[in-house]
Amino acid sequence: MNKKVYVLGGYGLIGSACIHRLVSAGFDVTGVGRSLEKGRRSNDQVKWHAVDIGTASAAEWKERLRDADIIVNAAGALQDGARDDLNAIHVNSIENITQALAGTAVTFIQVSAAGASEQASTEFMRSKARGDNVLMNSQLNWHVLRPTLVISRDAYGGTALLRAAAAFPLVNIQIFPDAQIQTVSIDDLTRAITKAATGLLPQNTIADITEEESQGFDELKMEFRSWLGLKPWCVTLPAPSWSIKLIGLIADMFGQLGWRSPLRTTALETLKSGICGNAQTWKMTGNQNCRSMKETMASMPATIQERWFAKLYLGLPLAITVLAIFWLASGIIGIVSFPTAQDVLTKRGISDDLAQLLILSGIIADITLGAAVLVRKLSRLACIGMITISAAYIIASLLTAPDLWLDPLGPMIKVIPSIVLTVFTISILEER
Structure with a gap:
């Protein structure tokens, strides 16, 4: 009998890719998210459960996950807002799930974030670290995988903004030119998750899933612009620091109205600090290096759909x-x-x-x-x-x-x- 996997955040950027990979690997997959409609629209070949991950109790999780062999937690939120509570989504949910599954042989695969630390500069990273610690202190079998900036064929949040920034007409608006970014292909991340699900990783693995080298944010934008097939910018203009802060505050205000803008202060602070991980932690598990950013881009050539999306993203x-x-x-x-x-x-x-x-x-x-x-x-x-x-x-x-x-x-x-x-x-x- 195929093992049963529940993917939390199943119609998100990472979750939806996980489902496709796990189904291909022969697992019996169920997606979990707030909306059945969005889940079925994302993938109508798997079962779906509608659960508010941040508010579900231990008793509810025990009922929902009663036949689970493996949990993949790809649920997450960038910042507190009208629709999101970071502590509820990143910490309370794991507390309730580990309580619900105590004494079972379930394997819990946590998709965290490179740089997650209780001393980090953003609540996103701090809450991710608190959730990781809850899991690591539980009696479940677990793995904690921490990707850097995930590059995918799909676009949402930061990856969508990166496309839009790369497609900005004529002028390169330069922000945080010294920030260093490492990326990881969604294929490499889902491959790592599938290895954890099939038992091919050492028990209780903690690893950053990332390419080895980093690049500046401007370099990354130029790579995306080239990938989109657009001509180089005519001019580069540095954005004043006050304007970046103002954009973040405006985006935060709209966050209270339910908009999940990738320009909120958490995203900008994370970008300013850089997005980097330690590729050696993955190699130490006996696995090969993740592909580089250039290799990732070469594996997913842009089409007219990507160019349309990139140009229209800021239109909304x-x-x-x-x-x-x-x-x-x-x-x-x-x-x-x-x-x-x-x-x-x-x-x-x-x-x-x-x-x-x-x-x-x-x-x-x-x-x-x-x-x-x-x-x-x-x-x-x-x-x-x-x-x-x-x-x-x-x-x-x-x-x-x-x-x-x-x-x-x-x-x-x-x-x-x-x-x-x-x-x-x-x-x-x-x-x-």
Whole structure:
């Protein structure tokens, strides 16, 4: 009978790759994540359990994992926010799982992070280290694998931002030029995880999974730009330190609204400190070196999809910002110009009371949608609302004030591009 493996964080960047590798190796795999829909969309060939990893109790884990032979923990979060609690995800979950599985022969494979330490400069690294320590002090069979920056065919978080930075038009915005980065291919990482699952690693292995050499962040960006098939930048401009901090603070603010921006202060601090590991810890287990960054890139040639993604990645925050400003401004202008708007309607045969009701309804709708699109879990619904309201505006104007379509400033014509922008935004809202 095939061994049963449960992959926590199964539709994430690392988790989804783990599932594919483990299935190919003959394991009976079950994915675990918050959403069954996202899991099945990621891979409909395996079973899925919907579990909030950060809040599930020991009793719930005992029930969920009752037939498990192996646990692969690929779940993680970069920073505390509206959707994430680092201590809950990185520490409490492992406490509850090890308690639930106490006395069993289950093997727990922990995907941690190179540089994880309780003395690290970020809570991400500190919480990862605390979780590792909980596991290592348990009675389970365990392995702790600590990758550096994972390079994958898929893109999410830091790897997505790296593609976007490499595709930035004309200008290389230089940040942290002295930061040293080591990478690891997702194939090398999933191969290491599969070896641990098949019992081919020494018991209780702790190893950094990484290439041997490091490169500067600028060098890494240029390698990605070359990989994308784009021409070299025309000019390089160093980013002032204050602007980097400001971007981090803005990204943190949006993190409280549910957006998992890879530009939050934790990511920037991690990048500034460098992302490096000790490749010798993996070699000491009797395994070969992981491939270099150049070898990794050569193994996954870029296609038009990668170029489109890289160029459009920064389009989402720009589109969300423009839509929020546009709709909030429309509502505010409606308040300021209430008498003028009322006059426009009453001149076309609409009663004062109905005109006031229509204008007030429009103001409330505009401001509500402009604010809602900034909240991650409401953004899709807000976009649908924007399209619906815009279509209603067009129909209403054609019925009551068709002359507005001939206005030299084209106030109604401008609604159509806003609908197109909203449709574009919906189409790229999906994270993974």
